Amino acid sequence: MKTRNKRLAIAGGVVLVIAAAAALILNAFQSNLVFFFSPTQIESKEAPVNRTFRLGGLVVAGSVKRTGVAVDFMVTDTAKSVPVHFEGILPDLFKEGKGVVAQGKLQDGVFVAKEVLAKHDENYMPPEAAEALKNAAISNQKTAASVVTSK
Amino acid sequence: MIPEIGHFLLWLAMGVSLALGVVPMWGAARGRNDFMVLARPLSYGLFVLISLASVCLMFSFVTNDFSVLYVASNSNTHLPLLYQIAGFWGGHEGSLLLWVQMLVVWMIAVALFSRHLPIEVLSRILAVMGLVTVGFLLFMLLTSNPFDRLFPTPLDGRDLNPLLQDPGMAFHPPTLYMGYVGFCVAFSFAIAALIGGNLDATWARWTRPWTTVAWMFLTVGIAMGSWWAYYELGWGGWWFWDPVENASLMPWFLGTALIHSLAVTEKRGSFKNWTVLLAILAFSFSLLGTFLVRSGVLSSVHAFATDPRRGLFILAFLTIVIGASFTLFAWRAPKVGLGARFALFSKETALLSNNVLFMVATAVVLLGTLYPLLLDALGMGKISVGPPYFDAVFLPLMVPTIFLMGVGPLARWKETSVPDLASRLKWAAGVTVVCAVLTGWLAGSIKLLSTVGLLMAYWIFSAVATDLWERVRPDGKGFAEIRRKAGLMPRALVGMMVAHIGVAMFCLGVTMVNTYQMERDVKMNVGDNTTVNGYVFTFKGVQDAKGPNYDATVGGVDVTRNGKLVVELKPEKRVYRIQQNPMTEAAIAPGLTGDLYVSLGEEVEGGAWIIRVYVKPFIMWVWGGCLVMAFGGFLAVTDRRYRRKTGVAV
Numbered sequence: 001m002k003t004r005n006k007r008l009a010i011a012g013g014v015v016l017v018i019a020a021a022a023a024l025i026l027n028a029f030q031s032n033l034v035f036f037f038s039p040t041q042i043e044s045k046e047a048p049v050n051r052t053f054r055l056g057g058l059v060v061a062g063s064v065k066r067t068g069v070a071v072d073f074m075v076t077d078t079a080k081s082v083p084v085h086f087e088g089i090l091p092d093l094f095k096e097g098k099g100v101v102a103q104g105k106l107q108d109g110v111f112v113a114k115e116v117l118a119k120h121d122e123n124y125m126p127p128e129a130a131e132a133l134k135n136a137a138i139s140n141q142k143t144a145a146s147v148v149t150s151k
Numbered sequence: 152m153i154p155e156i157g158h159f160l161l162w163l164a165m166g167v168s169l170a171l172g173v174v175p176m177w178g179a180a181r182g183r184n185d186f187m188v189l190a191r192p193l194s195y196g197l198f199v200l201i202s203l204a205s206v207c208l209m210f211s212f213v214t215n216d217f218s219v220l221y222v223a224s225n226s227n228t229h230l231p232l233l234y235q236i237a238g239f240w241g242g243h244e245g246s247l248l249l250w251v252q253m254l255v256v257w258m259i260a261v262a263l264f265s266r267h268l269p270i271e272v273l274s275r276i277l278a279v280m281g282l283v284t285v286g287f288l289l290f291m292l293l294t295s296n297p298f299d300r301l302f303p304t305p306l307d308g309r310d311l312n313p314l315l316q317d318p319g320m321a322f323h324p325p326t327l328y329m330g331y332v333g334f335c336v337a338f339s340f341a342i343a344a345l346i347g348g349n350l351d352a353t354w355a356r357w358t359r360p361w362t363t364v365a366w367m368f369l370t371v372g373i374a375m376g377s378w379w380a381y382y383e384l385g386w387g388g389w390w391f392w393d394p395v396e397n398a399s400l401m402p403w404f405l406g407t408a409l410i411h412s413l414a415v416t417e418k419r420g421s422f423k424n425w426t427v428l429l430a431i432l433a434f435s436f437s438l439l440g441t442f443l444v445r446s447g448v449l450s451s452v453h454a455f456a457t458d459p460r461r462g463l464f465i466l467a468f469l470t471i472v473i474g475a476s477f478t479l480f481a482w483r484a485p486k487v488g489l490g491a492r493f494a495l496f497s498k499e500t501a502l503l504s505n506n507v508l509f510m511v512a513t514a515v516v517l518l519g520t521l522y523p524l525l526l527d528a529l530g531m532g533k534i535s536v537g538p539p540y541f542d543a544v545f546l547p548l549m550v551p552t553i554f555l556m557g558v559g560p561l562a563r564w565k566e567t568s569v570p571d572l573a574s575r576l577k578w579a580a581g582v583t584v585v586c587a588v589l590t591g592w593l594a595g596s597i598k599l600l601s602t603v604g605l606l607m608a609y610w611i612f613s614a615v616a617t618d619l620w621e622r623v624r625p626d627g628k629g630f631a632e633i634r635r636k637a638g639l640m641p642r643a644l645v646g647m648m649v650a651h652i653g654v655a656m657f658c659l660g661v662t663m664v665n666t667y668q669m670e671r672d673v674k675m676n677v678g679d680n681t682t683v684n685g686y687v688f689t690f691k692g693v694q695d696a697k698g699p700n701y702d703a704t705v706g707g708v709d710v711t712r713n714g715k716l717v718v719e720l721k722p723e724k725r726v727y728r729i730q731q732n733p734m735t736e737a738a739i740a741p742g743l744t745g746d747l748y749v750s751l752g753e754e755v756e757g758g759a760w761i762i763r764v765y766v767k768p769f770i771m772w773v774w775g776g777c778l779v780m781a782f783g784g785f786l787a788v789t790d791r792r793y794r795r796k797t798g799v800a801v
Contacts, residue, residue, distance in 0.1 A: 006495045014507050021511040021548060025518065028543035029536075036533040054535060066755050068674045088672045089752035089763050092733040103537075 034103060040136055043080040047106055055082060055111050056101045064096055075100060075111070079136035086113040154219050157207030158298040164200040165288045167193055171281030175274035179347070187274040191262045194277050197284065198259040205252050208245060208297050212238050217308050220301040221245060227310035227729050229700040237320040238311045243461075244297035246324060250441070251287050253325070253332040254280065261336060261361070268357065275343035276336075283335055286468045294461045310729035313701070319379035327372030327399060331437045333365020334402060337409060338434035341427045342476060345483045350427060355417035358430065360788040362413060366406040367784040373399050374777035382737055387670065387748050387765045389773055392541045397520045398440030401513050405433040408509035411502050419491045419564060421499055424484045425506065431476045436513070438469050443520070494566035501559035508552045515544050546603070553607040553658065556651060557614030561621070575621070579613035586613075594667050594768075604662025611655035615648050642790035650783025653776045660772025669766045672752065676759045684766045686747060687711045693751075693760065701725040701734075706760065708749045710740070720749045722762075746770050 036054045037047040047053060060074035060081055071090060074081045084102055094100060094116060104113035171193040178186025208221075212235045217223040225241040226234075240246040258280045265273055291297070340358045344350045376396070381389040390396065409429040416426045442465040493499035519536040527533055561575055587605035591597035622640060625632040669683045675690040682688070691707035704724045710717045720738035727734065737750035745768035752761030 009495050010500065010503070013504070017504070017507055017551075018511060021515070021544075024544050024547055025515055028540045029518075029522075032537060032540035032543065034535045034537055036535070054533075068755070069672050069761060089750075089761055092735055 038135060039075060039077045039080040039082045042082050042106065042111070049106055052103060052105055052114070054101055054103050055084070055113075056099070057081075059094070059096050059098060059100050061096045075102065077136035082111050083109070084111045084113055086116055090116055153207050153210050153214075154216065154298040154300065157204045157211075158296065160200050160204040160207065161288060161292055161296075161298070164197055164204065165285065165292065167197045167200060168281045168284040168288060171197060172278050172285050174278075175281075176278035179271040179274045179278070182271075184270070187270050190274040190277040193281070194255075194258050194262040197281070198255045201248075201252055201255045205239075205248060208248060209236065209239055211298075212236065215308070217306070218300055218302070218304040219297075220299045221297045223301050223305055223308045225308070225311050227308040227700070229729070230308075230311055230316075231699050233318070233321060234311050234316050237315070240324045240328075241311045241315050241320070244291070244295045244299075246328075247287065247291045247295055248297050249325065249328055250332060251284060251291065253328045254284055254287065254335060256329070257333055257336050257365075258284070261339075265357070271347060272343055272349070275346055276339045279339035279342045280335060283339075283472070286472070290461075290464050290468065294464055307729075310700070310727065313725070313727040313730060313732045313734045314383065316700075316727070317379065317383055319375060319383065323372060323375040323379055326368055326375060330365050330367070330369025330372050330406075331399070331402060331440065333361070333368055334406060334430075334434040334437050336361040336365065337430040338476070341430035342479065345427065345479050348483065350423050352417050352420050355413050355426065356792070359410075359413045359417060360793045362406065362409055362430075363784045363788045366403070366410055367781045367788075369399070369403050369406060370777050370781045370784070373403060374774045374781075377777075378774050381770070382739055387737070387750075387763070387767065389664075389770065392519070392536075392538045394520050395440075395444050397516045398443045401516050401520075402433055402436040402440060404509045404513045404516070405429060405436055408506045409433050411505050415499055415502050419493070419499060421491050421493060422503070422506075427484065428480060429506070431473075431480060435469070435473045435476070438465075438472060442466060442469055491565075493564070496562070496569055496572075497566050498559060498562040498564045501555050501562050504555055505552065505559065508548060508555075512545070512548055512552075515541070515548065546600070550603065550607065553610060553654070556654065557610045560618050560647065560651070561614065576614060576617060579610070579617045582613045583609040594663070596667075598666060601662050601666035604658060604666070608655045608658035608662060611651055611658070615651050615655070619648060641792070643787045643792070646783045646785070646787030646790070648783070649786055650780045653779030653781075653783055655776070656772045656779055657776030660769045660774075660776055663769035664767050664773065667768045668770075671764050673762055673764065674755060674759055675762050676757065679759075681764060683764050685712055686717065686766060688749065688762075688764050690760065690762060692758070693754075696723075698725065700729065701727045703736075704751070706738075706749075706751050706762070708738070708762070708764075710747055710749075718747065720747065722749045722751045724751045741771055743771065744769060 034052055034054055035048075036056060039055070039057055041047055042055065055075055057075040057077040060076050063072075063074040065072045070085065070087045072083065072085050073096075075084050076082075084104075086102070086104075101117045102111065102113040103115040103117070104111055106112075171190065174186050175190035175193070178184070178189070210216075211219045211222050212226055213232070215222070215226065215228050215235075217226075221242060221244045222238075225245070226238045230238065238245070240249040258277065261276060261280070262273075265276070268276070337358050340354065340361070344354045373396075376399070377389045380391070381387065409426065412422050412426045412429055415422045442462070519540055523534050523536055557579065558572060558576065562572060583606055586609040587602055588597065590605050590609075591602055594601075622644075623633045623636040625636075671681065671683055673679075673681045675681065677690060677692040680687050680689040687710070689709045689711070691709060693704050693706045696703045696705045702725070706722045706724075708720045708722065710720060718740040720740060722738040723736040725734045725736060726732070735750050737748055739749075740747040745766060748763075748765035748767055750763045752763055754760055
């Protein structure tokens with residue numbers, strides 16, 4: 001083979017590998033990105049049905065009920081709350097009134113979690129949960145303000 | 152007093168490293184011998200200063216000096232001594248000091264073992280390392296000084312995070328950092344060669360052992376971290392594609408690519424530009440990893456408290472280092488030349504493909520790690536990229552990589568004939584298919600994905616065996632001939648074979664555990680049992696116990712098989728007294744063909760517990776494989792070629 005053709009073949013091979021990898025990556029990306037939604041967004045039907053997403057907020061005090069391996073609790077962003085169903089062992093730092101992030105799907109108004117995450121520091125708030133609380137606080141203020149102005 | 156001395160030593164070290172970064176570099180540029188000879192003494196001085204500063208911090212930990220903010224935040228009078236010592240790197244400030252400590256260890260190693268290098272080269276190398284030290288010392292002194300005082304002095308400290316109170320803490324961070332920072336040596340060699348314009352096969356031979364040693368440490372460090380996560384986090388996984396894990400994986404991929412590319416540069420003089428670029432990239436990714444972990448931009452188990460100034464500083468430092476080295480590369484690289492030519496089918500092409508595949512793997516990890524950050528920064532919503540993405544992309548990438556791993560070592564330099572290769576490897580291919588099917592059949596089920604994994608593992612085993620056989624074939628002269636030929640094989644070659652066997656073991660472990668593991672969460676009353684994969688787990692109830700600084704609930708689980716007791720497992724639930732955090736300690740019975748893994752969930756009504764029971768076949772092979780890879784690296788660096796070079800002037 002001539003040097004020129006050889007070079008071309010090698011360059012072609014490299015391009016092929018990279019193109020294949022890019023196709024794979026984009027495909028995997030499309031189907032595996034996990035978006036985050038707050039209880040308020042779920043309430044207003046912004047969250048997708050039949051697609052995995054993350055939910056964050058605070059575990060409502062007194063809402064945790066265990067039945068065997070299954071556990072049900074409510075997650076709130078202080079404005080709205082969503083019921084969560086989970087089967088399995090909760091992380092060590094899962095506590096009522098503390099921040100939590102759950103990953104799963106919405107089924108008939110109940111968030112069925114595949115995974116529940118709580119971080120290993122008692123004062124640590126998962127950023128997603130913190131964000132949900134902040135947004136809810138802002139919208140609470142706005143509603144309060146609009147109530148005041150409408151009077 | 153001691154903390155002030157430590158602080159002062161750091162400033163002193165700052166001055167010395169600045170001198171080291173400037174004076175020998177200037178000397179090398181101007182050909183002034185009196186400046187260049189200063190490089191080694193300055194390195195020794197820097198090593199002594201930093202080591203003494205580390206001793207000061209260690210002293211503050213061991214003597215419970217809670218007037219030091221960092222000690223007060225990461226230690227406690229009730230903390231066992233081992234963890235008081237390991238508390239040194241339990242937080243942000245101390246782990247930075249550990250980073251610099253490791254850097255000066257590498258520096259002094261270069262100064263001691265590279266006497267044979269021409270003085271200009273050695274001066275430049277040490278100067279570059281000195282400049283890197285300047286950056287890190289500045290960062291430490293300006294934003295995160297471990298010796299900051301705390302007034303009023305608290306009576307006791309906040310304690311080390313319970314998650315970190317584990318023997319793994321004593322070994323994982325130092326080993327990992329040793330690897331991370333070790334790429335600084337290859338980087339400095341590359342920069343020095345770019346400045347001096349003397350990139351050649353000799354340069355590659357000097358760089359190779361250093362790169363391999365750093366890679367060894369990184370391999371072992373990552374494996375240790377993975378093993379630690381497996382038994383400490385209590386959910387039995389060994390890799391989570393956590394951003395911080397990714398941060399260590401990217402330099403590992405690049406380091407692996409660099410090792411292979413250096414082989415070509417040394418033997419054939421090809422790929423010089425590419426090798427230099429990889430050396431720069433490997434260290435840049437080590438820095439990027441540090442940025443990702445230390446700046447708090449990522450949420451992960453490893454992330455420390457956030458301070459935007461820190462993130463900004465590292466980002467600026469990163470930009471300067473990467474920007475400067477790439478500029479230098481762009482300016483000097485065209486002079487380096489392309490090296491010897493090679494045919495389309497040759498060992499060079501196989502190794503080039505290895506490099507391309509490892510680069511793509513790095514890019515995949517980088518994208519998955521940074522994309523959520525980018526989207527968040529642009530205000531386009533919060534997302535996370537989880538294991539499914541990485542799994543989906545990695546398997547198709549690894550298949551060609553592993554295939555080439557079998558072919559590459561048997562291919563010839565310059566040009567190789569494909570039919571010849573195919574006929575040499577036909578037995579290996581046959582054995583691979585038979586073994587993969589047989590293993591699947593023995594394990595109980597043959598599945599597509601697991602068969603692919605098993606094919607990859609056996610392909611490497613049998614290709615290495617073929618390679619070995621070709622080299623030691625007795626040609627009818629009997630066993631003595633095998634021994635003679637085996638004795639002639641260079642250590643570096645044996646090291647490569649051993650490292651590749653390690654990869655095969657790793658593949659086997661990953662495939663087996665992913666395909667045939669059994670996981671079950673069950674509610675158990677005292678006396679209940681559950682059967683997983685032929686093992687009967689019987690719950691015997693819980694007892695209270697007291698540790699040095701925690702209270703524990705210890706469960707008892709008897710495991711029997713065919714009526715015979717296999718092992719008694721004692722999983723624990725601990726509450727550490729100071730921070731009041733609960734911690735799950737899994738109980739594991741490790742074994743060559745699989746682990747039995749039990750951890751306590753939570754107590755439910757009437758003394759029953761939720762208990763997690765796992766059977767993890769061949770999971771030890773995952774880490775065992777990594778250790779074997781590292782051992783292969785060890786064999787390679789002890790090759791006679793490198794030993795002869797050290798200590799003898801050239």
